[in-house]
Amino acid sequence: MLAIEAENLSKKFGDFTAVDNISFKVEHGSIFAFLGPNGAGKSTTIKMLTTVLAPTSGKITLNGHDVLKDPNEVRKNFGIVFQDPSLDDDLTAYENMEIHGVLYHVPGNEMPKRIEQLLGFVELWDRKNDLVKTFSGGMKRRLEIARGLLHHPKVLFMDEPTIGLDPQTRNHIWSYILKMNKDEGTTIFFTTHYMDEADKVAKEIAIIDNGKIVAQGTSAQLKEKTKANSLEDAFIELTGHEIRHEEAAPNQRMRMMRRMRR
Amino acid sequence: MNTLTVLWLRQLKKYFRSKARIIGSIGQPLLFLVALGFGFGPIFSKAGGGNYLDFLVPGIVAMTILFTAIFSGIEIIWDRQFGFLKETLVAPVSRYEIMVGRTLGGATIAVLQGALVFVISLFLGFTPNLMMLPLAIVFAGLIALFFTALGTAIASLLDDMQGFQLIMNFLVMPTFFLSGALFPLTGLPSFISVIAQINPLSYGVDGLRGTLANATQFGLPMDFAVLGILTVVVMGIGGYLFSKIQV
Ligand SMILES: Nc1ncnc2c1ncn2[C@@H]1O[C@H](COP(=O)(O)OP(=O)(O)OP(=O)(O)O)[C@@H](O)[C@H]1O
Numbered sequence: 001m002l003a004i005e006a007e008n009l010s011k012k013f014g015d016f017t018a019v020d021n022i023s024f025k026v027e028h029g030s031i032f033a034f035l036g037p038n039g040a041g042k043s044t045t046i047k048m049l050t051t052v053l054a055p056t057s058g059k060i061t062l063n064g065h066d067v068l069k070d071p072n073e074v075r076k077n078f079g080i081v082f083q084d085p086s087l088d089d090d091l092t093a094y095e096n097m098e099i100h101g102v103l104y105h106v107p108g109n110e111m112p113k114r115i116e117q118l119l120g121f122v123e124l125w126d127r128k129n130d131l132v133k134t135f136s137g138g139m140k141r142r143l144e145i146a147r148g149l150l151h152h153p154k155v156l157f158m159d160e161p162t163i164g165l166d167p168q169t170r171n172h173i174w175s176y177i178l179k180m181n182k183d184e185g186t187t188i189f190f191t192t193h194y195m196d197e198a199d200k201v202a203k204e205i206a207i208i209d210n211g212k213i214v215a216q217g218t219s220a221q222l223k224e225k226t227k228a229n230s231l232e233d234a235f236i237e238l239t240g241h242e243i244r245h246e247e248a249a250p251n252q253r254m255r256m257m258r259r260m261r262r
Numbered sequence: 263m264n265t266l267t268v269l270w271l272r273q274l275k276k277y278f279r280s281k282a283r284i285i286g287s288i289g290q291p292l293l294f295l296v297a298l299g300f301g302f303g304p305i306f307s308k309a310g311g312g313n314y315l316d317f318l319v320p321g322i323v324a325m326t327i328l329f330t331a332i333f334s335g336i337e338i339i340w341d342r343q344f345g346f347l348k349e350t351l352v353a354p355v356s357r358y359e360i361m362v363g364r365t366l367g368g369a370t371i372a373v374l375q376g377a378l379v380f381v382i383s384l385f386l387g388f389t390p391n392l393m394m395l396p397l398a399i400v401f402a403g404l405i406a407l408f409f410t411a412l413g414t415a416i417a418s419l420l421d422d423m424q425g426f427q428l429i430m431n432f433l434v435m436p437t438f439f440l441s442g443a444l445f446p447l448t449g450l451p452s453f454i455s456v457i458a459q460i461n462p463l464s465y466g467v468d469g470l471r472g473t474l475a476n477a478t479q480f481g482l483p484m485d486f487a488v489l490g491i492l493t494v495v496v497m498g499i500g501g502y503l504f505s506k507i508q509v
């Protein structure tokens with residue numbers, strides 16, 4: 001059985017196609033990196049995989065369950081760390097953890113221990129009773145990650161989990177996730193803009209650009225295919241040098257700007 | 263703890279932490295009580311209506327509950343903007359359960375807020391029938407549940423706060439003013455009378471007035487039946503719309 005299978009998945013926002021007929025498979029216990037430039041459609045894809053957004057067309061199976069037909073069952077199988085903030089700023093760090101634990105059915109007698117362990121792990125235990133709105137950006141991010149790791153799902157989605165974190169913290173967190181993957185066979189599906197990170201941990205990589213998957217394989221295969229020395233070079237080779245505007249029609253807008261300058 | 267309790271507690275914690283909100287939201291009812299209660303009191307009793315404050319207080323308590331409840335329901339829009347809504351929407355629990363937990367939390371706050379105004383009114387000279395207080399709390403609870411669920415239903419259809427002013431001016435305000443909260447529903451022009459009779463809040467105001475001030479127009483069983491049925495219906499609709507939210 002596959003952990004994730006997406007078939008001909010598309011998402012349109014009005015006329016604009018954010019995800020364009022993509023298909024991919026993720027094996028159980030794999031660590032799958034979903035890479036692509038800004039606005040490529042990574043987050044949109046993750047939202048569709050996790051029942052937050054309905055696809056325009058296509059089929060998704062998660063752990064054997066049809067995501068569109070059986071969302072409630074699917075939600076029992078995954079955990080997610082979103083790219084955008086999703087904490088309640090008016091509650092304390094501990095309360096945010098606790099709500100998550102209850103929603104995800106973490107047994108009541110295990111909860112305090114697990115919360116202490118994870119808040120300790122991201123070095124927020126001494127701030128546990130402070131309101132989240134008093135936290136720095138990096139502290140909020142660490143709390144989001146700790147919360148995402150509180151229960152142990154079969155599939156863990158992480159949308160740019162390490163964004164804005166210092167290298168020490170990134171390594172620290174990845175070692176925890178890799179251990180979870182090894183000990184419990186948790187399937188990891190993540191996105192990142194740090195190519196070294198993807199190179200180090202991913203067993204399989206898909207590269208998406210303008211809503212389409214342009215390459216897929218191991219890091220070695222992608223480097224070989226593009227005759228590049230690093231994953232970063234391979235990535236740039238595959239997706240081009242142009243900087244992405246988060247805009248429906250990027251080319252048109254750049255042309256317009258050039259004309260205005262003349 | 264279960265889903266309902268934890269989401270209910272969340273609302274209460276947030277409520278008790280924002281003292282400014284508690285104090286801010288009793289300002290308006292207090293102003294209404296003082297200005298209208300003492301301002302119209304003499305005319306009201308001269309016209310044979312009796313003690314206006316006794317008439318007015320149940321209406322203002324209902325108003326307080328209405329505003330707080332709608333606002334609690336609408337809060338979903340903030341949760342959506344600040345992202346917390348996503349966290350609950352992907353959780354492995356039924357979205358109906360989440361909606362009910364939130365609604366119970368919002369309704370509890372609305373009842374507390376109404377109780378606060380009720381207590382203040384005692385100091386202004388309101389003399390309620392305390393024997394009926396438990397029944398009054400039931401009516402307060404129904405008003406609160408109905409309008410929190412209504413707020414939830416509306417908020418589930420909105421993406422941002424832009425429609426909020428529209429809802430306040432074209433739904434909440436008319437609901438309040440045309441409910442019999444401020445004036446008796448007898449001898450009115452027929453179109454206002456019709457509106458008042460299809461206005462759910464009329465039955466809430468009447469229920470509160472019937473229990474606290476011994477004066478009812480529709481009769482308490484009727485008030486209870488109408489509000490009870492509408493509350494169940496709106497909870498159902500609100501739950502359905504909430505379960506369809508995409509973020
Ligand atoms: N709700 C929405 N309405 C309209 N367009 C949207 C919406 N959500 C996303 N888009 C558009 O879809 C495209 C893909 O967005 P998405 O968030 O999936 O990108 P991404 O690959 O995650 O980018 P990043 O690396 O910047 O996070 C973008 O062009 C974005 O503007």
Ligand SMILES: [Mg+2]
Pocket residue numbers: 042043044083159
């Ligand atoms: Mg993204």
